[in-house]
Amino acid sequence: MIKRLIDEYSDALILALAAVGLVFSHALMSFSLVFMLLRVLFCNHQRLKTAPKTLLAVMLSFFALMIVGCLWSKDLEEALRQLNKNLPFLIVPLYFFTIPPFDKKKTQYIAALFVLSVVAGSLIGLVRLFFFDYADIRIALNFSSHIRFALFVCLIIGFACIYLLQKANTLSKRRLIATIGLIVYLTGYLVASSSLTGVVILLVLFVPVSLWHCRKKTSHKVFTIYALLVAAGVCTLAWYVVDCARDYFVPKQEKVENGFIENGYYCYSDNTDEMQQQKAQMEKGLEKYLSISADSLFQDGEYRYSYTDIACRYFNSKGLSRTLESWNKLSKEDLANIQKGIPNYVYACGNPLKVRLYKTFFEFESYRKWGKIKGSSLIQKTELWQKTAMICQKDCNWLHGVGTGGLKGELNRELVKHSSPLSDSNLMTHNQFLSVYASWGLIGLAVFGIWLLYPAFATNLNKSAYYLWFFGVIAISMLSEDTLDNQQGIMLFSIVNTFLICHKAERDKKAVPLQR
Numbered sequence: 174m175i176k177r178l179i180d181e182y183s184d185a186l187i188l189a190l191a192a193v194g195l196v197f198s199h200a201l202m203s204f205s206l207v208f209m210l211l212r213v214l215f216c217n218h219q220r221l222k223t224a225p226k227t228l229l230a231v232m233l234s235f236f237a238l239m240i241v242g243c244l245w246s247k248d249l250e251e252a253l254r255q256l257n258k259n260l261p262f263l264i265v266p267l268y269f270f271t272i273p274p275f276d277k278k279k280t281q282y283i284a285a286l287f288v289l290s291v292v293a294g295s296l297i298g299l300v301r302l303f304f305f306d307y308a309d310i311r312i313a314l315n316f317s318s319h320i321r322f323a324l325f326v327c328l329i330i331g332f333a334c335i336y337l338l339q340k341a342n343t344l345s346k347r348r349l350i351a352t353i354g355l356i357v358y359l360t361g362y363l364v365a366s367s368s369l370t371g372v373v374i375l376l377v378l379f380v381p382v383s384l385w386h387c388r389k390k391t392s393h394k395v396f397t398i399y400a401l402l403v404a405a406g407v408c409t410l411a412w413y414v415v416d417c418a419r420d421y422f423v424p425k426q427e428k429v430e431n432g433f434i435e436n437g438y439y440c441y442s443d444n445t446d447e448m449q450q451q452k453a454q455m456e457k458g459l460e461k462y463l464s465i466s467a468d469s470l471f472q473d474g475e476y477r478y479s480y481t482d483i484a485c486r487y488f489n490s491k492g493l494s495r496t497l498e499s500w501n502k503l504s505k506e507d508l509a510n511i512q513k514g515i516p517n518y519v520y521a522c523g524n525p526l527k528v529r530l531y532k533t534f535f536e537f538e539s540y541r542k543w544g545k546i547k548g549s550s551l552i553q554k555t556e557l558w559q560k561t562a563m564i565c566q567k568d569c570n571w572l573h574g575v576g577t578g579g580l581k582g583e584l585n586r587e588l589v590k591h592s593s594p595l596s597d598s599n600l601m602t603h604n605q606f607l608s609v610y611a612s613w614g615l616i617g618l619a620v621f622g623i624w625l626l627y628p629a630f631a632t633n634l635n636k637s638a639y640y641l642w643f644f645g646v647i648a649i650s651m652l653s654e655d656t657l658d659n660q661q662g663i664m665l666f667s668i669v670n671t672f673l674i675c676h677k678a679e680r681d682k683k684a685v686p687l688q689r
Contacts, residue, residue: 183212184272185279191668192287195661196294196325197316202664206261209268216271224270228631232671235624236262239577242613246576255578258660265667269675280676288355291325295362298322302366310366321661323371324650326359328669330375331642333359338386339638367529369550370650378645380407417527421534425492433542435517435535440489451495455484458500463512471514478514486516547594554603554653556595560587561602565611574614583611601658605651608658628674640673 187208194201239256246252275283294317301313311319333356341349363371380403387399425437432439456467459480470477485495487510493499503511510521519531536549546552564583569575575583581601588596602608609621629635629644647656647666656662 183208184275185283187212188275188283188668189286191664192283193290195287195664195668196290196322199660202660206264206664210264213264213267213271218271220273221267221271225631228628228674229266229270231623231627231631232266232674233263234620236260238613238617238620242574242577242617244576245570245573246579248578248582250578251581252576252578259663261663261667265664266671269671274675275672287325288329291322291329292355292358294322295326295359295366299362299365310368313366318659318661319366319368320370320650320654321656321659321665323363323366323368324374324646324656324662324665326363326368327371327374327378327646328643330356330359331378331646332639334379335638335642364525367525369529369533370653374646374649377649378642382642413526414530417530418534421531422538431542433538435486435538436490436492436519436531438489438492440486451485452481454495454497455481455488457497459484459511461497462500462503462508465512473514478516480511480514483514483516484511487511487518490517490519545594547598553595553600556588556593557584557600557603558607560584560591560593561604561607561611563587565607569611570614572614573616574610574612577612580608580612601655603653603655605654605656605658608655628670632674634674637673643669643673 187205190201190208191205194203194205236256236259239252239259239262243249243252243256294314297316298310298313301307302310305313307313314322333352337344337349337352337356344352360375362368363375384396384400384403387396391399421436422434423437424434424439426439429439434440459465459467459469465480467481469480471480471483487507488495488499491507493502506521507518510518515521517531517535520528522528533551536545536552539545540549540552546556561580561584564575564580564587565571568583568587569579574580581599584602585597585599588598602611606618606621609617613620625644625648629640634640650656654662657666
């Protein structure tokens, strides 16, 4: 009786724990992994014994590479930490090859729980962002990485669209409305939260996939109309970006050579005396209109900014001279924005896309003028890519790399050597393919490629719309993120990838013997 109940419900509870943990808690993810290991150790191993050896070996090959890579690693302690972090690549495949198959009902319940968790997390993030004055979505989503959360959202949007297209004719009206509402809401979340990674992934995947689907399933006339609409949308977006860039970088006053520009106005004069006079005027205004002392600092996450500099930038963004008299030209909303630490009036305009663009422009201008890197997402990634590429050229073996756990130390040494502001930041490469090559060389890239691609082709999963969307989201994210270098990303890929492979194999009754 007890054994039957364990077989019946324990695996559903384990995956339910993992689904909630992916969104809200690293501890829950760890607990679910421990329970998976216990199931592997004490479950009936008949299915594992009869599983296809080649497929299982390939799915464990990347973790095996990490173990072998310890042999030439200079930092064995870090290598062991990496092995511990990447245990899901070992445990999760063994778990799914060991347990009985999931029926459709349980699968739907677990998927629904994950969707509800993501929706709940997004609501918490948006409420904090817009009603409790959190600086950005990274701070509002303090229970989850905002990048990984954006991947969750992109996955759900894609899966919901595929579900809608495949089941539209058989869905009830209530379920049809709920699915469309979910797609619209989560797409709105990506825009409202200024999730550049999520929006880019969605556009890069959705545009070609939707065009291909429309070409296959509709008439030539419908396809032509849709293609023109897509082209118009892309052109409109491109025009908007260019228009914002023109407003930001094209001077609205006499050009100042090598001056720092924002919203078309030059700020931070190179004339020291003039700059000190402007700051003195701003300090008087802060004291008079906001009762903020000259040495007060605004705390924005891990960074602290001078209120004087915030006021200078805010005045400049509106084209106002930095004088005490100009404070009278500010509205109550402007004064409130300065008090909240908002340095540019555009940041409070309520248009997430415009806000994200102007913040990105500021990062570029700060790097151009002062070489500022830290705190700038795109510039940071460029710096990390460049330094990792230098390691690949000079410091690592082209065949087997620097070994498991060696990249972190090598990258930091390279950053220190070039006096980079990112020294001792513990940041990794932010490109999974570059990271794999630096760590394990050409051998690692070959194993990584086979590990990623072979299981899908071996089970004909490469023809599944759901799997292709999942793989596309992960692959694109790996170009600019360390997707598989953190617990959330590792668990997400391990669980979804292995589950889809086993589900497809069960349905075809050929790749993996999943009978009880």
